[in-house]
Amino acid sequence: MTELLTVRDLRVDFDTPSGPVRVIDGLDLTVAPGERVALVGESGSGKSVTAQAILGLLPTARVTGSVRLDGQELVGASRRILRQVRGNRIGLVFQDPLSSLNPVMTIGRQVMEPLLIRGVRRAEARRRAIDLLARLGVRDAARRFDDYPHQFSGGMRQRVVIAIAVIAEPDLLIADEPTTALDVRIQAQVLSLLDEIAAERRMAVLLITHDLGIVAGFAQRVVVMYAGREVEQGPVDEIFGRARHPYTRGLLAAVPRIDERHQGRLPTIGGQVPTPAQRPDGCAFHPRCSSTVDACRSEVPLLLPRAAAHRVACHVATRHAEQVTEV
């Protein structure tokens, strides 16, 4: 299968007053045409930085490694090439629809902008924008075209942001926490809307989220990140059914389930994600992990295949597997 997006050994460093800090440390990721991949992790694990690094939107960071879109290298690419990719081949949806929209520009102009930038005639752009907004469930789209963002509700704003991301018919949509800022009822609507529009247009989606609960019905493959590193990756059934990494298991245990009765509080993972500057030696997760061995404190675990397309970076999981094989 030829991949649409191939990220290899992506590293992102930010210069801070106390020296460079590595926020993303060697991320590998692929997205096939039309595939849905979820990038999962807690706040501070480097998910959003990954999205912006792919599009070259981090002017102050040092990005190394490789990001290829249909074989075209994007890391270090010229501004001209990046501009052709942005909006046109990769669309982006941010978390907060209010801050994503320019408060002094009508929503119509903002939705048309990706088309106008590419020389589509205004009348044509307007027609397509209204059609798309209507398709995305914005009622009275033609009449509301000249309204401003503050005249829209949160859910409607996020539909506008999705319209901006998909209007130029990109091959890949990167949705960075697209439902986090919305209330629960609207979350489900927006997610199923993303699902439909991606299916209609055969778009691949990279869904970035901290919420494993929304991943199961949406993605085909899951990549779990912790403190700027990838800790586990695999098909959605493997991850939900046979997660190997203690962090992934912790995340799964923290998802409330409707079909299981919980006694008392939901289980949580103690502690919090270390800041990139204070990432511990060895496995970054070991201070929060309940089953550590000596190697966890000194060696960074490699991402090793467990089963078909299922890879884990955990000393304990790997050791356990070896013992199983020996027996």
Added chain:
Amino acid sequence: MLRFIVRRLGLMALVLFGLAAIVFLMAQVVPGDPARTAAGRNATAEQVAQARERLGLDEPLLVQFGRHLSRLAHGDLGTSLFTSRPITADLADVLPASVELVLAAMLVNLLVAVPLGVISAARRGRAADLAARLIVMFGAAVPVFWLGLMLQYLLAAQWQVFPLTGRLSFGVSVPERTGMVTVDALLAGDLGAFSDALAHLVLPAVTLAAPFVAVVARTLRSTMISALDRDFVTLARAKGASEWRVVIRHGLRNALVPSSTIIGMQLGWMLSSTVLVESIFGRPGIGAYAVNAVLQNDLFAVVAVVLVIGVAFVIANFLVDLVHLWLDPQLRRAGV
């Protein structure tokens, strides 16, 4: 929207009333007796008393204030004790020249400060930013009278690029309509006179604008920087927009809302700082008129000048409100 404007106009009337009261009281407490000035230096006590009666200065303060207000409402600023002409006539002679100077200086201000602020913000921390900030610093640090004299000495006296003083060259005249010679020359279709008037306007306008450029450029730089850090700017880049489009359409457009407040207020400040510039470049104007009025102890003229400048501030503020309404759609709906 209409309600907003009506409300602002009402507020303006209130501010003007307050201003008239303050100016009236000010005239009561400053030293100097207008009746004595009016009667003349060698007047007898009897003549001074006559003048006092003629000017209504012997009546109770409240009555005087009432008359003061009613005169103002009729556009009557009183009679100059020095020129013995209606002050409105005096002002009609000098005000257009000052307004012309202020508008020209504002144009220079915007043409220089906006690009400097935008470049500074878009290239923050780089060579262009440093250069822009140095220029701004220079404009802020240099005293107006020194800058005016240096420009006059170098560009007018030494290299003769611009005329030395005045509003028009000797022998050039334009039919007076608005009192602003550049505008009058254009209205008369006299391009020769227009370029002559414009040449006379350049150095004074640049001198007057210099300290204001610094304020606008600095304000715009900081508001632009915070605007450019916002999500919708990143999203505009993610749409594939050119850097120019991102900076102007998304950054500047948002930064203009707070900056326009300061730019508007500057119209009033500029009018009150014309004094030095007008005396350096030998231009008649409200600044020169004010200086004369103070030196001659011409109380009514001083009061009139203060009032006019106050009115200029009020008008500038109203313009700012209108511009805000146009720039910021959230205000339009809220009708704040």
